[in-house]
Amino acid sequence: MAVDRASELATVGTDARATLDATHRAREVVLPSSRKVVRTASLAIRAVHRLELDTARSLLDEAALQLGEVDVASATHPEVRFVGPFHDAQKEYVEACATLAFVAHEPLPSATKLGVSTPAYLNGLAEAASELRRQVLDCLRRDDLAEAEALFDVMDEVYGLLQGIDYPDAITGGLRRSTDALRGVLERTRGDLTHAVVSERPPRPGRMTTGLW
Numbered sequence: 001m002a003v004d005r006a007s008e009l010a011t012v013g014t015d016a017r018a019t020l021d022a023t024h025r026a027r028e029v030v031l032p033s034s035r036k037v038v039r040t041a042s043l044a045i046r047a048v049h050r051l052e053l054d055t056a057r058s059l060l061d062e063a064a065l066q067l068g069e070v071d072v073a074s075a076t077h078p079e080v081r082f083v084g085p086f087h088d089a090q091k092e093y094v095e096a097c098a099t100l101a102f103v104a105h106e107p108l109p110s111a112t113k114l115g116v117s118t119p120a121y122l123n124g125l126a127e128a129a130s131e132l133r134r135q136v137l138d139c140l141r142r143d144d145l146a147e148a149e150a151l152f153d154v155m156d157e158v159y160g161l162l163q164g165i166d167y168p169d170a171i172t173g174g175l176r177r178s179t180d181a182l183r184g185v186l187e188r189t190r191g192d193l194t195h196a197v198v199s200e201r202p203p204r205p206g207r208m209t210t211g212l213w
Helices: 005-049 053-074 084-104 118-141 145-163 175-200
Strands: none
Touching (some): 005 118, 084 118, 118 145, 118 175
């Protein structure tokens, strides 16, 4: 029996175009919506640093809605769901949520609660811990040494967690690079904090303080 190759290939073309049209439509939603999430999360982090926590929470609610749009649009399209923009949007959202939780001394929301992937969550935690350097320095300027030490301890604990997660970058979304970057920020912050602590100590008995011998 002869095969109607022309008809067969026409069907292949029709099916392919239908599939690719749907993926393209999803991509047209994912890209701009992901950029919106990144911008909104960035504004939320800025609000946290200014200690405008209610503003930050409002912005994070907005970012959650934007991320939900991306999630729905990409649900059946792994071609766009697991590429850079969506991962970056999730990561920035986690960073903002974690920064707020750390600074406000609130419970840290889980990856499940935020509706994000584990790699995006872990990378977001790394960047949130790095963001705490600014808060530590601001606390030192306000002579709030206790708060500076508390936030530094959070940075150190996050680094300890991430250092123990040893999987290929293809699985973790480049977590090793994020952890290495956090280590550098952590060591610089440790130096600043140590200098401040030493400066706060009273001179030891019998030690000259005038600089003259």
